[in-house]
Amino acid sequence: MSGPWPSSEDTSPGNDRLDLTRRAALEGGAATAAVLEAGAFAAPASAKAAEPDVQSIPLSVQLQINGGFHQLSLDPRTTLLDALREHLALTGAKKGCDHGQCGACTVLLDGRRINACLTLAVMHDGQSITTIEGLADGETLHPLQAAFIEHDGFQCGYCTSGQICSAVGMLRESCLGMPSYVTADLAQPHPQLTDLEIRERMSGNICRCAAYPNIVAAIRQAAEQPS
Amino acid sequence: MRAFTYERANSVEQAAAAMATPGAKIVAGGTNLLDLMKLQVETPARLIDINRLGLDKIDDMADGGLRIGATVRNSDLAADERVRRQYGVLSRALLAGASAQLRNKATTSGNLLQRTRCSYFYDVTKPCNKRSPGSGCSALAGANRMLAILGASSQCIATHPSDMAVAMRALDARVETINAGGAIRSIPIAEFHRLPGATPNVETTLKSDELITAVMLPPPPPGVQIYRKVRDRASYAFALVSVAAVVDAANGRIRSARLAFGGLAPKPWRVVRAEETLLGAPANASSVGAAADAVLDGAQGHGGNDFKIPLARRTLHAVLAAATQA
Numbered sequence: 001m002s003g004p005w006p007s008s009e010d011t012s013p014g015n016d017r018l019d020l021t022r023r024a025a026l027e028g029g030a031a032t033a034a035v036l037e038a039g040a041f042a043a044p045a046s047a048k049a050a051e052p053d054v055q056s057i058p059l060s061v062q063l064q065i066n067g068g069f070h071q072l073s074l075d076p077r078t079t080l081l082d083a084l085r086e087h088l089a090l091t092g093a094k095k096g097c098d099h100g101q102c103g104a105c106t107v108l109l110d111g112r113r114i115n116a117c118l119t120l121a122v123m124h125d126g127q128s129i130t131t132i133e134g135l136a137d138g139e140t141l142h143p144l145q146a147a148f149i150e151h152d153g154f155q156c157g158y159c160t161s162g163q164i165c166s167a168v169g170m171l172r173e174s175c176l177g178m179p180s181y182v183t184a185d186l187a188q189p190h191p192q193l194t195d196l197e198i199r200e201r202m203s204g205n206i207c208r209c210a211a212y213p214n215i216v217a218a219i220r221q222a223a224e225q226p227s
Numbered sequence: 228m229r230a231f232t233y234e235r236a237n238s239v240e241q242a243a244a245a246m247a248t249p250g251a252k253i254v255a256g257g258t259n260l261l262d263l264m265k266l267q268v269e270t271p272a273r274l275i276d277i278n279r280l281g282l283d284k285i286d287d288m289a290d291g292g293l294r295i296g297a298t299v300r301n302s303d304l305a306a307d308e309r310v311r312r313q314y315g316v317l318s319r320a321l322l323a324g325a326s327a328q329l330r331n332k333a334t335t336s337g338n339l340l341q342r343t344r345c346s347y348f349y350d351v352t353k354p355c356n357k358r359s360p361g362s363g364c365s366a367l368a369g370a371n372r373m374l375a376i377l378g379a380s381s382q383c384i385a386t387h388p389s390d391m392a393v394a395m396r397a398l399d400a401r402v403e404t405i406n407a408g409g410a411i412r413s414i415p416i417a418e419f420h421r422l423p424g425a426t427p428n429v430e431t432t433l434k435s436d437e438l439i440t441a442v443m444l445p446p447p448p449p450g451v452q453i454y455r456k457v458r459d460r461a462s463y464a465f466a467l468v469s470v471a472a473v474v475d476a477a478n479g480r481i482r483s484a485r486l487a488f489g490g491l492a493p494k495p496w497r498v499v500r501a502e503e504t505l506l507g508a509p510a511n512a513s514s515v516g517a518a519a520d521a522v523l524d525g526a527q528g529h530g531g532n533d534f535k536i537p538l539a540r541r542t543l544h545a546v547l548a549a550a551t552q553a
Contacts, residue, residue, distance in 0.1 A: 053272070054229070054230040054231055054232065054250075054272045054273075055230060056230040056231075057232065059233060076231060076232070076233035076274070077228045077230065077231070079261070098265065099262050099265065100258055100262060100326075100328070100329055103326065103328060106328055109331075112302075112331045113327060113328050113331060114328050114331050114332050115258070115328045115329065115332070118257060118258045118261045118262060118329075118332065119256075119257050119258075119261065119332065120233070120254075120257065120261070120274075122233050123254070123257065123276055123278065166327070166328065169327070169328075169331075170327065173302075173306075173327065176306070177306070178302065178305075178306040179305065179306060179311060179318065179322060180322055180327075181319065181322040181323050181462065183322075186311040186312075186315050186318050186319065187311055187312045187315075189308070199462075200461075200462050201327055202327075203326055203327075203461075203462035203463040204325075204326025204327050204328045204329065204463060205326075
């Protein structure tokens with residue numbers, strides 16, 4: 001999927017170039033050969049025409065994160081994920097695929113789970129964001145955090161903060177009666193949260209260690225707890 | 228990601244006018260656009276954010292239909308009580324698409340305007356007529372398992388990836404737009420997406436200064452509504468074949484049937500002749516076989532996607548069996 005990005009023009013924040021280098025190394029010789037012979041298609045013609053004049057002007061953004069207000073000055077290209085990780089040192093939300101496919105970057109925006117990698121921080125001026133760092137109440141873990149530990153709902157842990165934030169959002173959706181693809185009767189106002197429902201509703205969070213059975217068990221326990 | 232300027236539109240007319248300037252793009256949910264911008268498939272010089280224009284409402288219409296605002300999130304539309312009760316095919320199609328996180332961001336208009344997931348469109352090192360007109364189509368003789376068997380051209384065999392649009396096609400939705408001068412237009416969804424022909428880079432009939440403001444659904448049609456999606460994983464995967472069906476049947480006879488297909492073509496695919504063969508027909512394998520013949524008239528595989536022809540046929544049989552036995 002990756003291509004040769006002109007390095008002199010790439011000033012994007014974060015570690016895009018690092019990712020690319022790693023990806024190219026993993027793909028090995030084939031990727032390199034493809035890059036060399038296909039340079040002509042590196043960028044659409046329209047982009048070349050539009051690009052030289054454009055300057056990134058930092059914009060002022062206020063974000064309410066885990067209850068506290070933060071005033072930032074950001075290149076408009078900064079994703080919400082990079083704003084959290086690179087500008088606010090909140091590294092709980094992880095950068096996995098950086099393309100909305102793995103769910104490791106899941107955070108809650110005004111209580112709703114989203115992929116922080118696929119949205120720009122400047123789009124969320126004045127909005128409220130909750131990350132994994134904001135879930136516990138002092139030393140008391142959020143019920144989902146405690147349940148993940150109790151049920152061993154992880155192995156390497158890289159996806160875990162995204163899994164837990166996603167599960168918090170998912171349980172809220174379930175409380176609101178929102179249906180899923182596997183809900184048999186869509187007209188039913190409060191579908192029951194079966195294991196099948198949990199699995200379908202959590203499909204946007206990938207666990208490469210495949211801790212899925214324990215993740216489902218942890219979420220089921222938290223769902224059954226009175227909150 | 229290339230540099231761009233970012234601004235928030237204050238009105239729909241202003242957004243439409245800004246959209247017509249060189250290099251400008253509208254951003255709503257951003258789930259497809261940001262993905263493409265990171266890969267430099269999309270390189271807008273100017274981003275216009277329409278999220279704060281109040282286009283996120285679902286309103287009842289006087290005729291009994293629904294008016295769905297352009298920035299209504301896919302998750303909210305799928306969960307809307309009216310949609311769940313009266314337009315189940317749409318709710319189910321929305322829930323079949325993407326992941327919960329993406330649906331919380333993705334919008335009605337963005338879903339219609341999302342780009343193909345053809346891997347050559349995404350790979351800026353490869354020829355692709357849709358991304359770089361005139362460069363060629365890598366998919367014709369390449370990895371084309373996911374790609375089109377109907378409506379394609381020698382220039383492009385990309386599929387439209389939406390589930391939502393397939394259901395909207397079965398429901399005869401209309402796309403409402405406004406231009407910079409404030410003129411409103413209502414486009415039947417059948418005429419909204421274009422076939423690739425010689426210009427696969429032009430995907431819709433929208434004019435350069437035309438902004439989508441809403442999608443209008445007519446009153447719910449009679450019959451059973453089904454959205455069946457066949458894919459490589461049980462969840463969170465694009466369709467190989469999908470069918471949106473609204474079937475009115477009684478006593479083993481089909482009174483009317485609307486059938487729209489996803490995963491097969493560059494746009495939601497609906498064949499009137501196929502539906503006509505089912506009018507008053509007995510609900511059996513022979514009637515459905517004739518309808519499938521009409522749907523797949525002219526279907527052409529490209530090697531990797533040959534299987535879609537029999538798969539579409541079998542999926543239609545399964546859907547109509549379920550619809551007429553319900």
